[in-house]
Amino acid sequence: MLALIAGMGALPKALSASQTGKPLVCSLEGFSPDGLEPDVVFRLEQLGTFLIDLKARGVSEVCFAGAIRRPQIDPAAIDADTMPLVPIISEAIGSGDDGALRAVMSLFEDQGFNVRSAEELAPDLLPGTGVLGCHQISEAAQADAARAERLINALSEEDIGQACIVSDGQVLAMEAVFGTDWMLESMKNRPDGKGGIFYKSPKLGQDRRADLPLIGPDTALACAEAGMDGIVIEAGGVMVLDQESLIARCDAAGLFLWVRERTT
Structure with a gap:
């Protein structure tokens, strides 16, 4: 049982x-x-x-x-x-x-x-690799995703968080004890306006039997309100709730949604 x-x-x-x-x-x-x-x-x-x-x-x-x-x-x-x-x-x-x-x-x-x-x-909660939805990812955003991956990897040993926000190569926020929602909320009044990516992945060496990262339709809404250009998640490492609604919200908000293979 x-x-x-x-x-x-x-x-x-x-x-x-x-x-x-x-x-x-x-x-x-x-x-x-x-x-x-x-x-x-x-x-x-x-x-x-x-x-x-x-x-x-x-x-x-x-x-x-x-x-x-x-x-x-x-x-x-x-x-x-x-x-x-x-x-x-x-x-x-x-x-x-x-x-x-x-x-x-x-x-x-x-x-x-x-x-x-x-x-x-529930293996179906792990989406396939690639850009989902109608908005494509720019070269600048691809570079930001690579930067975000390196950041999560570097901080994994400290067991801090699974998400961050990067724009034009600059790290704007890192998820910590208050969680993803608080991090995105903190971006609403940022001094540089808007732009950048929301990135989420497991930590290196994380025990995947618990606390595997998760996003859903509300994530798209929070990212849009925070002025993000799009969402990047690690392929095979982030679960997605109600994928159809998530994609629809991203499309409506002008956000790209990229399920990205880990590179390092």
């Missing part, structure tokens, strides 16, 4: 719908998925009890999908089954995104659960 450890956003619903059998949908308290009612809501302070419950329900596989913010831990609420896990939980909360997810996944694996990736469950 598959359990979907679901965070915020539309990805958990898309993954649930893609399965022939309904997975057990589990949500960390305060981080419910969009349009999907959780079967189980748990707290991090009772993670040990939650793992025991999953086994009792016959769960053998788990998939992490959706966004969560680092929750505040109430020491008084930690139960006996979770107490032995506290050192790992504390390390995870203090780590970068990929490090935190690796630590959490190790807890599930140590209990015998097989961790599956979202791309494995």
Whole structure:
């Protein structure tokens, strides 16, 4: 049996719908998925009890999908089954995104659960390579994409983010703790007007079983409002929700959408 450890956003619903059998949908308290009612809501302070419950329900596989913010831990609420896990939980909360997810996944694996990736469950969410839609990419934007790839690669070891904005070879913004939406919002009042690319890809060495980058129709709207010329994502490394609507929004907003092969 598959359990979907679901965070915020539309990805958990898309993954649930893609399965022939309904997975057990589990949500960390305060981080419910969009349009999907959780079967189980748990707290991090009772993670040990939650793992025991999953086994009792016959769960053998788990998939992490959706966004969560680092929750505040109430020491008084930690139960006996979770107490032995506290050192790992504390390390995870203090780590970068990929490090935190690796630590959490190790807890599930140590209990015998097989961790599956979202791309494995729904491979159709990975689009084919090339320029999608009606707007072509300029040579300048291609150079910006190469610059963006090098930037993400260089910062991967620091476990910072999966997206950046580059214009005319200049790095304007880098995704960090506040996420992609905040980064794009910060571009609305930029002093140089508009232009540039929004680039998204996995970090080098990232564990692809969790936190694989994701874009959707709302990304096109946010990029248009931020004055971008287009969107570039790494082929095979970024999932796309509702590809048809995304392409339509990009076309309407004058944005190119390039699914680009990694070069380095």
